[in-house]
Amino acid sequence: NAGVTQTPKFQVLKTGQSMTLQCAQDMNHEYMSWYRQDPGMGLRLIHYSVGAGITDQGEVPNGYNVSRSTTEDFPLRLLSAAPSQTSVYFCASRRTREGDTEAFFGQGTRLTVV
Amino acid sequence: ILNVEQSPQSLHVQEGDSTNFTCSFPSSNFYALHWYRWETAKSPEALFVMTLNGDEKKKGRISATLNTKEGYSYLYIKGSQPEDSATYLCAFSTGGFKTIFGAGTRLFVKA
Numbered sequence: 711n712a713g714v715t716q717t718p719k720f721q722v723l724k725t726g727q728s729m730t731l732q733c734a735q736d737m738n739h740e741y742m743s744w745y746r747q748d749p750g751m752g753l754r755l756i757h758y759s760v761g762a763g764i765t766d767q768g769e770v771p772n773g774y775n776v777s778r779s780t781t782e783d784f785p786l787r788l789l790s791a792a793p794s795q796t797s798v799y800f801c802a803s804r805r806t807r808e809g810d811t812e813a814f815f816g817q818g819t820r821l822t823v824v
Numbered sequence: 825i826l827n828v829e830q831s832p833q834s835l836h837v838q839e840g841d842s843t844n845f846t847c848s849f850p851s852s853n854f855y856a857l858h859w860y861r862w863e864t865a866k867s868p869e870a871l872f873v874m875t876l877n878g879d880e881k882k883k884g885r886i887s888a889t890l891n892t893k894e895g896y897s898y899l900y901i902k903g904s905q906p907e908d909s910a911t912y913l914c915a916f917s918t919g920g921f922k923t924i925f926g927a928g929t930r931l932f933v934k935a
Binding site: 741 | 921927
Protein backbone atom coordinates (compact mmCIF):
# COMPACT_ATOMS: atom_id res chain seq x y z
CA ASN A 711 0.00 0.00 0.00
CA ALA A 712 1.82 3.11 -1.25
CA GLY A 713 -0.26 5.74 0.60
CA VAL A 714 0.56 9.22 -0.71
CA THR A 715 3.21 9.39 -3.41
CA GLN A 716 4.73 12.75 -4.17
CA THR A 717 7.29 13.57 -6.88
CA PRO A 718 9.89 14.90 -7.34
CA LYS A 719 11.75 14.94 -4.01
CA PHE A 720 14.03 17.79 -5.01
CA GLN A 721 13.81 20.43 -7.72
CA VAL A 722 15.72 23.55 -8.68
CA LEU A 723 14.00 26.06 -10.93
CA LYS A 724 15.00 29.33 -12.48
CA THR A 725 12.81 32.36 -11.88
CA GLY A 726 9.99 32.38 -14.39
CA GLN A 727 10.01 28.65 -15.12
CA SER A 728 6.91 26.57 -14.60
CA MET A 729 6.59 23.07 -13.24
CA THR A 730 4.13 20.57 -11.83
CA LEU A 731 4.48 18.73 -8.54
CA GLN A 732 2.76 15.37 -8.71
CA CYS A 733 0.69 13.82 -5.94
CA ALA A 734 -1.18 10.52 -6.01
CA GLN A 735 -2.95 8.54 -3.30
CA ASP A 736 -4.25 4.97 -3.45
CA MET A 737 -6.51 5.06 -0.39
CA ASN A 738 -9.64 6.37 -2.17
CA HIS A 739 -9.56 9.48 0.01
CA GLU A 740 -12.02 12.27 -0.69
CA TYR A 741 -9.94 15.13 0.59
CA MET A 742 -6.52 16.14 -0.74
CA SER A 743 -4.45 19.22 -0.03
CA TRP A 744 -1.15 20.94 -0.69
CA TYR A 745 0.89 22.68 2.00
CA ARG A 746 4.12 24.59 2.04
CA GLN A 747 6.46 24.56 4.99
CA ASP A 748 8.80 27.47 5.67
CA PRO A 749 11.26 27.83 8.57
CA GLY A 750 9.61 28.92 11.82
CA MET A 751 6.13 28.59 10.41
CA GLY A 752 3.47 25.91 10.48
CA LEU A 753 2.34 24.10 7.39
CA ARG A 754 0.33 26.58 5.35
CA LEU A 755 -2.50 25.43 3.10
CA ILE A 756 -2.11 26.34 -0.58
CA HIS A 757 -5.08 24.59 -2.22
CA TYR A 758 -7.37 21.75 -1.35
CA SER A 759 -9.92 19.48 -2.98
CA VAL A 760 -12.95 17.74 -1.50
CA GLY A 761 -13.44 15.42 -4.45
CA ALA A 762 -12.83 14.94 -8.17
CA GLY A 763 -13.64 18.13 -10.05
CA ILE A 764 -13.78 20.30 -6.91
CA THR A 765 -10.91 22.51 -5.77
CA ASP A 766 -10.62 25.61 -3.63
CA GLN A 767 -8.03 28.04 -2.36
CA GLY A 768 -6.30 27.80 0.95
CA GLU A 769 -4.32 30.38 2.88
CA VAL A 770 -1.54 31.05 0.35
CA PRO A 771 -2.85 30.23 -3.17
CA ASN A 772 -1.19 32.95 -5.26
CA GLY A 773 1.17 31.64 -7.91
CA TYR A 774 -0.22 28.10 -7.78
CA ASN A 775 -2.88 26.19 -9.69
CA VAL A 776 -4.41 22.79 -9.00
CA SER A 777 -6.83 20.41 -10.64
CA ARG A 778 -8.50 17.18 -9.55
CA SER A 779 -9.59 15.17 -12.55
CA THR A 780 -9.52 11.86 -10.66
CA THR A 781 -9.88 10.85 -7.02
CA GLU A 782 -6.28 9.64 -6.98
CA ASP A 783 -4.34 12.58 -8.43
CA PHE A 784 -3.91 16.16 -7.27
CA PRO A 785 -1.08 17.95 -9.10
CA LEU A 786 0.18 21.38 -8.06
CA ARG A 787 1.35 23.72 -10.81
CA LEU A 788 3.71 26.63 -10.35
CA LEU A 789 2.88 29.01 -13.16
CA SER A 790 5.95 31.27 -13.11
CA ALA A 791 8.35 30.38 -10.31
CA ALA A 792 9.57 33.11 -7.98
CA PRO A 793 12.27 32.97 -5.27
CA SER A 794 9.49 33.44 -2.67
CA GLN A 795 8.23 30.01 -3.66
CA THR A 796 11.38 28.35 -2.39
CA SER A 797 9.96 26.01 0.22
CA VAL A 798 9.21 22.42 1.12
CA TYR A 799 5.90 21.27 -0.30
CA PHE A 800 3.74 18.51 1.13
CA CYS A 801 0.74 16.82 -0.37
CA ALA A 802 -1.73 15.23 2.05
CA SER A 803 -4.94 13.26 1.88
CA ARG A 804 -7.57 12.20 4.39
CA ARG A 805 -10.56 9.94 4.22
CA THR A 806 -13.29 12.50 4.86
CA ARG A 807 -13.96 16.14 4.10
CA GLU A 808 -14.33 17.05 7.75
CA GLY A 809 -11.32 17.68 9.98
CA ASP A 810 -11.70 14.75 12.36
CA THR A 811 -9.74 12.13 10.46
CA GLU A 812 -5.99 11.89 10.27
CA ALA A 813 -4.06 13.23 7.31
CA PHE A 814 -1.54 11.12 5.41
CA PHE A 815 1.39 13.04 3.98
CA GLY A 816 3.66 12.51 1.02
CA GLN A 817 7.44 12.58 1.44
CA GLY A 818 7.72 16.25 0.51
CA THR A 819 9.34 18.18 -2.34
CA ARG A 820 12.18 20.55 -1.57
CA LEU A 821 11.95 23.30 -4.19
CA THR A 822 14.57 25.97 -4.72
CA VAL A 823 13.93 28.87 -7.08
CA VAL A 824 17.03 30.77 -8.14
CA ILE B 825 -7.61 34.99 11.99
CA LEU B 826 -7.20 31.51 13.42
CA ASN B 827 -3.87 30.96 15.10
CA VAL B 828 -2.32 27.88 16.64
CA GLU B 829 0.59 28.43 19.03
CA GLN B 830 2.97 25.74 20.19
CA SER B 831 5.44 26.02 23.03
CA PRO B 832 8.26 25.66 23.54
CA GLN B 833 9.75 26.03 20.05
CA SER B 834 12.44 23.53 20.93
CA LEU B 835 13.38 21.37 23.84
CA HIS B 836 16.51 19.45 24.80
CA VAL B 837 16.13 16.59 27.29
CA GLN B 838 18.18 13.67 28.51
CA GLU B 839 17.23 10.08 27.80
CA GLY B 840 14.80 8.94 30.48
CA ASP B 841 13.37 12.40 31.18
CA SER B 842 9.66 12.93 30.90
CA THR B 843 8.55 16.01 29.04
CA ASN B 844 5.48 17.85 27.80
CA PHE B 845 4.57 20.50 25.25
CA THR B 846 1.60 22.79 24.80
CA CYS B 847 -0.66 23.59 21.88
CA SER B 848 -2.96 26.63 22.20
CA PHE B 849 -5.83 27.19 19.80
CA PRO B 850 -9.02 29.29 19.53
CA SER B 851 -11.65 27.98 21.94
CA SER B 852 -14.54 28.92 19.65
CA ASN B 853 -15.73 26.81 16.70
CA PHE B 854 -13.70 23.82 17.81
CA TYR B 855 -14.09 20.61 15.80
CA ALA B 856 -10.90 18.57 16.16
CA LEU B 857 -7.32 18.76 17.35
CA HIS B 858 -4.55 16.68 15.80
CA TRP B 859 -1.04 15.81 16.93
CA TYR B 860 1.56 14.69 14.39
CA ARG B 861 5.10 13.43 14.80
CA TRP B 862 7.56 14.59 12.15
CA GLU B 863 11.01 13.07 11.93
CA THR B 864 13.71 14.80 9.92
CA ALA B 865 13.66 13.87 6.21
CA LYS B 866 10.35 12.05 6.61
CA SER B 867 6.71 13.07 6.34
CA PRO B 868 4.50 13.92 9.32
CA GLU B 869 2.67 10.95 10.81
CA ALA B 870 -0.51 11.15 12.85
CA LEU B 871 -0.33 10.47 16.57
CA PHE B 872 -3.77 11.47 17.82
CA VAL B 873 -7.03 13.03 16.73
CA MET B 874 -9.15 14.40 19.56
CA THR B 875 -12.64 15.82 19.30
CA LEU B 876 -14.18 15.97 22.78
CA ASN B 877 -13.37 18.23 25.70
CA GLY B 878 -11.51 16.19 28.30
CA ASP B 879 -10.32 13.62 25.75
CA GLU B 880 -7.18 11.76 26.71
CA LYS B 881 -5.35 9.58 24.21
CA LYS B 882 -2.35 7.32 24.72
CA LYS B 883 0.03 5.48 22.42
CA GLY B 884 2.84 3.73 24.24
CA ARG B 885 4.83 6.33 26.18
CA ILE B 886 3.08 9.24 24.48
CA SER B 887 -0.21 10.70 25.66
CA ALA B 888 -2.27 13.80 25.00
CA THR B 889 -5.03 15.72 26.74
CA LEU B 890 -7.54 18.21 25.41
CA ASN B 891 -9.28 21.22 26.95
CA THR B 892 -11.56 22.81 24.36
CA LYS B 893 -13.12 25.32 26.77
CA GLU B 894 -9.79 27.04 27.44
CA GLY B 895 -8.23 26.16 24.10
CA TYR B 896 -5.20 24.03 24.86
CA SER B 897 -3.83 20.53 24.48
CA TYR B 898 -0.81 18.93 26.14
CA LEU B 899 1.38 16.22 24.69
CA TYR B 900 3.35 14.15 27.21
CA ILE B 901 6.26 11.83 26.60
CA LYS B 902 7.22 9.56 29.47
CA GLY B 903 10.82 8.34 29.71
CA SER B 904 12.07 10.02 26.51
CA GLN B 905 14.24 7.95 24.19
CA PRO B 906 16.60 9.18 21.44
CA GLU B 907 14.15 7.84 18.84
CA ASP B 908 11.56 10.30 20.17
CA SER B 909 13.63 13.13 18.71
CA ALA B 910 11.35 14.80 16.18
CA THR B 911 9.15 17.82 15.61
CA TYR B 912 5.70 17.50 17.15
CA LEU B 913 2.98 19.38 15.28
CA CYS B 914 -0.49 20.18 16.43
CA ALA B 915 -3.29 21.15 14.07
CA PHE B 916 -6.71 22.66 14.73
CA SER B 917 -9.87 22.17 12.70
CA THR B 918 -13.13 24.10 12.86
CA GLY B 919 -14.95 21.39 10.92
CA GLY B 920 -14.52 23.07 7.59
CA PHE B 921 -12.06 21.98 5.00
CA LYS B 922 -9.12 23.90 6.39
CA THR B 923 -6.80 22.70 9.13
CA ILE B 924 -4.47 25.20 10.78
CA PHE B 925 -1.06 23.91 11.84
CA GLY B 926 1.18 25.23 14.55
CA ALA B 927 4.91 25.75 13.91
CA GLY B 928 5.80 22.70 15.98
CA THR B 929 7.93 21.84 19.00
CA ARG B 930 11.29 20.37 18.10
CA LEU B 931 12.41 17.75 20.63
CA PHE B 932 16.01 16.62 20.98
CA VAL B 933 16.65 13.63 23.25
CA LYS B 934 20.27 13.05 24.18
CA ALA B 935 21.45 9.54 25.01
